[in-house]
Amino acid sequence: MSNPGIPAAGERVAGRRQTGRPLPVPGRNVLELILVRLPDLRKSDRRVAEHVLSDPQAALAATVAETARHAGVSEPTVMRFCAALGFEGFQDFKIRLAQSVALGLPATQSVIDRDDTPQALADKVFDYTMTSLDWARSRLDHEAVAKAIDILSAASRIEFFGFGASGIVAADAQQKFPLFGIPCGAQTDSHQQFIAATMMGEGDVAVAISNTGQTGVLLEIMQAARQAGGTVIGISGRREPAMEQLAHHLLVIETLENTDIYTPTISRLAALVLIDVLSVGVAMRRDAAHQQKIVEMKRLLTDMRSRPHPRNR
Template sequence: MSDGPVLAKISNSLENLRRSERKVADVVLADPHAVVRMTLAELAEAVGVSQPTIVRFANAIGCDGFHDFRIALAQSVALGIPATQSVIEARDDTATTVSKIFDFSITSLDHVRRHLDLAALEAAAEALAAADRIVFIGLGASGIVAMDAEQKFPLFGAACSAPIDTHQQFLAASVSTPSTVLVAISNTGRTVSILDTVRVARERGATVVGITGGPSPLAELSTVALVVESLDNTDVYTPTISRLAQLVVIDALATMVLLRRGEPALSDIRTMKTRLSQMRSGLHHEMILDPNRRGRS
């Protein structure tokens, strides 16, 4: 069958299914975890249709028979139910609410992964690896992502900043150079102050990596555009998956840059993490107070 979770395909195909096939779809979407354990005969009995109808349903959604459908369903269940089945309702209890939020987040992140332009990701990593200075900018939820990215400066191997004030962002862009990389994060890609800052950075010769949710002015202005296509919608209960997706993309970029820096950088990171662990446990403090402890430990 073609790529993509089968549960999402079923949800998107409901209007095109025959009435008997729609009955099968309703049962599958209502409890996919139970259906994945059913035999052909058991599912036919549960739905109240014939076994050939089940096979026709499987073919209608792009599977090669019932066996292929059940394998695809198991894979889809592992990824989480589709966003259309994860809508939170006011009457949902705690277990249902938590399950839907996790399912929605997992499914959405998988959607981002499957639609991410790896060539653009590679180009962004190359630019960041060559930078002398990196500036992350964003507002709102994207601003939180920018501040998180700043904390990863040891991985990037360059001076990093994440100004949160729009004036500070503009000033940082105004003093950028051709060795600066400005990472602009905006899900809409239409925030006026972000676009103004990007234009100034480009005028100064900086490389701009734009992280945005789709085709947008930010994508057009960027040297490298990373489209992070999430499943955000306007449902009041829906988690802000764009923020989670942006965080994962930043993690991927930081790791890719670190790998390009080679073994000396990896060794430095290992040493840093060891010392951080010692500091958290209090061992580092004890060594400062009693230098001879190092030889005894």
């Protein structure tokens, strides 16, 4: 008996060829595609990927044999690399690579090398970060963002939930509570988070943050908040079914996350930016009196910072 939602053998699935290979996403930059798939490639295929990322122009001009020689692999490995990305062959791959190079993305998106100088390292991290944030911005669903701002603007209380790097995002969101204009919480202990979720009610909003959308404890907290009567907003790096089912409203902030040991956590930065968008969006919905309070708060904060410390008098 087949499972519901799982295609039978030989059935064509949207986004895949009958061979089972994933189709390259239409319009997606090949260099970005390689970065996303890099952690999942075989070791030898990764050598081809890293060679292409390090010098896309040279890879574009090379033959299969030259690519294999420069990457230190066999010619069949180059062909397997192309197939792993979903291309029909090397020529199909090069056509898409040419389109990507034409977009002018920086070649410094290449993987970080342990021999990189501090300057090269800084250039790569900054270029990779800015490119990934631009990628996230271009794919953000603006209607979904507007809906989330509507929900948050009408909330009587907001609780932010997250673990690890997502916990940092939750804490940052809670720190922006003056912009939201209502009580905001971000418990750090999992038990306290669960308690806060179960105590939610009508008018309260739970914002659950998880880049993978698969964190088990967070999913339990989302379910608890929902059962208690709260409205649940999910923020994730991808559209994960479990999180999508538990959230009343889901925001996807897709990045070029690469789990290589030297790669910065872009997903956290993108989520922080999204929180800024939401908090400012809500603040703009508040009345003039609330906005004046924010202006006055910032003035007083500036005065406090500029006052000499008692020890320095």
